[in-house]
Amino acid sequence: MTSSTEATSETSEAEHHPWRRLLAVLGNITALTALLFYFGWRRSEAQADALGLSQSILGQGTQDYLLRSINTLLPAILGIALTGLLWLWADPRITARLYAWSAKTQRRWLLALSLGWIALPAAAFAIGILIPTPATVFFPLSIGTGFLFTAYSAGLRRRLADHHERTWADDVFHVCIAVIVCLTLFWAAANYAQILGKHLAAAVNDNPSQLVPVVVFSEKQLYLTAPGVGVTELPQTSGEPTYRYDGLRLLQHVGDRYFLISDGWSQSVGEMIELKDEDSVRLQFSRLHR
Known part of the structure; x- marks a missing residue:
């Protein structure tokens, strides 16, 4: 009787599994479309404002905004992919080097990594005084990168301590880091869209x-x-x-x-x-x- 119930449960789960995948895909498509619409709108608004016009009188629709957002998100997607590949290449080398160092040196480097959420934004803010326009993109990226360094240092500490068991606190920590990184990426992409719109408007005004x-x-x-x-x-x-x-x-x-x-x-x-x-x-x- 038990085996029959388990088989029925597995069959039911298998039947619903494709629908769950479909819902997940549709959810991602909806979120991506909303992001594309926002970035296209942000670029168009910045361009119209720099031209001294109201964006609303141009009467652009959803398709227009989506098309105008592609060149805004492509650099962000490419940057994320390259960063992920770089991390996959660097992670085993960093781990091997840490194991070769003394405990005191390990603590120093891990402390430096964990303070990335302060050090990187501070450096980006200082650079922004000299080059303010690029800093509007680099500053939010520095915040997200700094928190990634903090999370990475926590993971390295667990490896060095041979502690691999994850607790609910670890899960909450990683969720919070993921939310911060996503928000800073959104912030940076929105600022880049605004810069691009102003650049296009300046080109028209000048020539x-x-x-x-x-x-x-x-x-x-x-x-x-x-x-x-x-x-x-x-x-x-x-x-x-x-x-x-x-x-x-x-x-x-x-x-x-x-x-x-x-x-x-x-x-x-x-x-x-x-x-x-x-x-x-x-x-x-x-x-x-x-």
Whole structure:
């Protein structure tokens, strides 16, 4: 009877096991999508703010934010992977060296590692006085790395003491470290997204000519008066546009709307123009001459 009950229990668990995996995967996808959306939004907001615009008027959707967040998260994912490989390579070598040292030297090095959560942020803060922009990314990373060093030193102490039994306190400690590391990674990635958005905006403010040139043809007068925009009234021909606008650049395309700036755009002077994709207006794009 007991064996039959155990078999039924194992069968039931096996049946539910794929569903648990599926739920775990869906949960991870949801969390990743939320992160991508946030980082894309943060980058777009910083860029719009640096251009002197409101991010809300650009009307970007979820897909736009997701696409704009990829180049923000790729460096973070690559950095985590490389750090993990480096740790796998260094861990056995560090352990072997510790066993070869005296007890006094071991204590000194373990103490230095355990104080990483103080030493690394302090060093990053000092460097930030000289180079403040990169420090907004390095400072949160230094906090997470410092706590990882602290956790690593605790693990090395257990190895040297031949104490491998884990208690509930060890589990709580590792969970807290994991939460801190995740939060600092999120903090650093958000700051990097903001820096990237400001950098993109600065490139536009300094040199609008790097954007794709646009010529607008319209059947009616659009009254585009941005600095640097020229209008030409074309000969009247049935079914052909009668107005041509030059001196425009494509800032962004979202859905059926085109957001344009003029060649006279600068950080202090400039207007953004929004045009909808409709029959009465035709946009002609030109190649960039580099």
